[in-house]
Amino acid sequence: MISQASFRTHPSPLESGLHLDGKRMTPQRKKVLSLFEEIGSGIHLSAEEVHSKLTSTGDKVSLATIYRTLRLLVKMTFLNELDLSEGGNRFELLSHDHPDHHHLICIRCGRTEEFENNEVINAGEVAAKNFGFKLLESSLNVRALCPICINK
Amino acid sequence: MISQASFRTHPSPLESGLHLDGKRMTPQRKKVLSLFEEIGSGIHLSAEEVHSKLTSTGDKVSLATIYRTLRLLVKMTFLNELDLSEGGNRFELLSHDHPDHHHLICIRCGRTEEFENNEVINAGEVAAKNFGFKLLESSLNVRALCPICINK
DNA sequence: AGCGTATTGAGAACTGCTTGCAACTTGTAA
DNA sequence: TTACAAGTTGCAAGCAGTTCTCAATACGCT
Ligand SMILES: [Mn+2]
Ligand SMILES: [Mn+2]
Ligand SMILES: [Zn+2]
Ligand SMILES: [Zn+2]
DSSP, X not given: OOOGGGOOOXXXXXXXXXXXXXXXXXXXXXXXXXXXXXXXXXXXXXHHHHHHHHHHTTOOOOHXXXXXXXXXXXHTTSEEEEOOSXXXXXXXXXXXXXXXXXXXXXXXXXXXXXXXXXXXXXXXXXXXXXXXXXXXXXXXXXXXXOHHHXXX | OOOGGGXXXXXXXXXXXXXXXXXXXXXXXXXXXXXXXXXXXXXXXEHHHHHHHHHHTTXXXXXXXXXXXXXXXXXXXXXXXXXXXXSSOEEEEOOTTSTTOEEEEETTTXXXXXXXXXXXXXXXXXXXXXXXXXXXXXXXXXXXXXXXXXXX
């Protein structure tokens, strides 16, 4: 006879992170993070987009919960929040081999490309140090027109 | 006898720029630009702040007109618009000896410092070129805590 | 299984900003 | 000067994105 109790699955990083803090694992939280994990890094989704991707597969999650969950996942450092200043803010999986990248945005069609640059990271550190500030985060946004949008 | 018609004052850059384009000079437009000119460069005001500074001196300007005027002055390159991503957007006088600077923002109290860095400008140009984009503008925002806000 | 507390959904509320429209200015041409 | 077409303003309504309120529900510890 097989014991049911013997199947105690390993808690995910999400679940253990939540429990450390008196917070709870919920299907909604799992679905939001899974969406980002399945879609991979380098994709920048708005709250609305997360919502419609989840509800289009039959799941029911309210938009308010999406916003709450995104905020939580950012605080837990699973996600990164971007202010690309066209429409609402966007969220991406925080990948640890790709941590401090910057964004090139086509202001016409929204196409977004990523790039890394150590001089930029350094410039932020130097500026903070010179003024005695404690650096939290620095981001370079390059607003531009993509090849397709240039001649239109 | 002194002729009244002989006093034709030189049109300001604002006035001539407007007239080139079939637009008109109005007291509201003059007041908004004058406010920025009097206050000097390096100051970053929100639309609400512009509005309350103007109305506090007895002038009557509607907030809608402030927004419309700020947009116009940005298009005419008298002002620069900043998205420092705390609260609303901010505006500053576009000074020609200080054109491409970046911002260090205390996310607690809003204190904002400016700095220049050519590597950053260059990074934006290189990124745009590499992807075949036409660069419009690039801005580095450094989010941090100022000395006063660090230990609180 | 039971219970205290965290979380959710639904909608109201809020913030920053834009727009429609009628009344009012402005620049220009007689 | 005056007349007038076209640009501008103020007000209020509208809008997009996000947060909040609160009753109902789900989680997870014992
Ligand atoms: Mn990215
Ligand atoms: Mn500045
Ligand atoms: Zn494009
Ligand atoms: Zn501060």
